[in-house]
Amino acid sequence: MSEPMTLSSLRSPQGLVAYLRSPQGMKAAAWLGLSVLLLILPFYLERFWLQAGLFAMAAAIGAIGLNLLTGSTGQLSLGHAFFLALGAYGYCVFAGDPDSQLVGWGLPPLVAIVMAVLLAGAAGGLFSPIAGRLRGAYLGIATLALIFIGQHVLFNAHDLTGGYNGRSVPTLEVFGLSFDNTRVLVGGVPFQAMEKLWYVGLVMLALGALFARGVLAGRPGRAMNAIRDHRIAAGVMGVPVARYRGWVFVLSSMYAGLAGVLLALVFQRTVPSYFGIILALEYLAMIVIGGLGSVGGAMLGAFFVSLLPQVLTKYSEALPLVSQPGTGGGLAPGEASRYLYGAAVVTAVLFLPGGLVRLPAVLRARRAARIKARAESSRNMEVPT
């Protein structure tokens, strides 16, 4: 398709067909199809899968944030779980019932979400004297402190967090629409919390992904990559390295905060032990498996790591080596998935730098090379003797 596509050419049926056959047309059609699919899923999927999908969406939001920091700026963070916890508990406190035993401000849920995200960002800002000055893996170890201090506070600040048993999450209500478990019939399908939250998750994820793409495509993204690739050169070119590191840390904390809010809404109860070191490691695994430095990669990795245990649990009978939880014998699904993604991290870095998101390009390049090699070898045979 060499002639430029214009809107008027789409009006005729031939023009539309031609557009759909062009690469950008195919891409647009694929996106349209995917969006429609995502929008109608709640009408068909079981609640189990909707919940799993929502976890994956929350993980994707968090992973996008971590990827901005680790993938694009080269700063390692093990403290992501801490900011997730801030988002989750922040929402609970801000939107919580003021009359209950625990502290609650009783703010409208939408305001509470915004404030929870800002709270996570502010905490990231408080850490920026360290986040701005340390590089790479140093920062990774320093952020370990956040996890341990965070766990300590979560277990001990009973009035805010409910201590060991956690606290229940106030339901989301937007403009009179309540995202609780009351049944609402939509097109003959009963909608409960998961179905309704699905759309909240989609909106949050879409906004988060678009914003991150914007950041990466523009001036800040270039500065971040410059810091990752050559810190000194970036500084010489006029990038304020420490300030950028600090701000990216704040931004990634805010993503984590938003992810935490969504997680809390899906869980409907927040418990402190969830936000430990394992969770932080999982997020790092996500971005490495999916692909460092790209929004799509973060999302792919998040889906992989968070859906894997669910898939293994659901189909544990059908799979060899994996057994139902508690029956003994084979591997528990949780264990099996930890093996898989631990190995996936190593494999991805050693054999597929760039992660899952680069897989199609790598395969295409390999096929092209094979075809070229074949063509050359056949030409060699034609050489007259």
Add this chain to the structure above:
Amino acid sequence: MTTFLELLLVGVSLGSVYALIALGFVIIFKSTEVVNFAHASLLLAGGYFAVVAQDTVGFWGGLLVGIAGAAALGVALEYLVIRRYRGHDHSVLAIVTIGVDIFLLTELARRIGPRIFSYGDPWGNQMVTIGSLTVPQTRFAALVTAAALIGLFLLAFRYTSWGVAMRAAAENRETAALMGVRLGVVSASAWAVAGALAAVAALFLSIFPTAGLDRDTGEVALKAFPAAIIGGLDSTTGALVGGLIVGITEAMATGYSSELSFMGNGVGEMAPYLVMILVLLARPAGLFGTRELSRV
């Protein structure tokens, strides 16, 4: 005063064990520039090999098996994973070690299960009394062993040709390679030493007053991270000082937890990390770390 001195002694002993772990961590960092998050699994592996082997070969034999096993595991990791990485980004390598750690810890936790292994160590739960102080014998054993090992290591680092090669590689890899230092051997031996030290640390972390080796013992290695950072990641002296600071902080915070009750339960677990943050605020490269200067 007695309490204070007892806590100090316990802290120094605990700190010397942390210093063993942190030392291994720093050696790996110096020779390969990898921040090794898989240290927890090296430690747990060393402990596991030891307790499994001691049923047949006795305590000392088991300890040797544990040390050799952890060293071999370290070399295997270096050879199979770290050496295969062709990129240049050391944060990515750090994440790879996280992947390795997840894999190994899952495997070890599955093998250990809910069991708690006890070492058949000769010290048991006997106490030593010096003047008015009463301290478990194991604490002394830990202190003496750690001091001996660290001294041995520092002497080797200073005077043997292996130590010279290590230091040369840490100083400048290319130049060292041109001078005939085999970088592969240097980094493999660094991983071996780190594994061996971690296995010894595993012993002292799981004998009295701890109940025994269980699947969470590896998590203690996480305390060596603040130790290494407080001292400075590229300094062996730093690892020792950092280890002692972490050990003493933890012992004091645990011992005086009733006075610190306004901070909630389990302050001892958190205190080392608070100290780390304070140190980092004042000195981003740690107490003994080389401050980074770049000439442009």
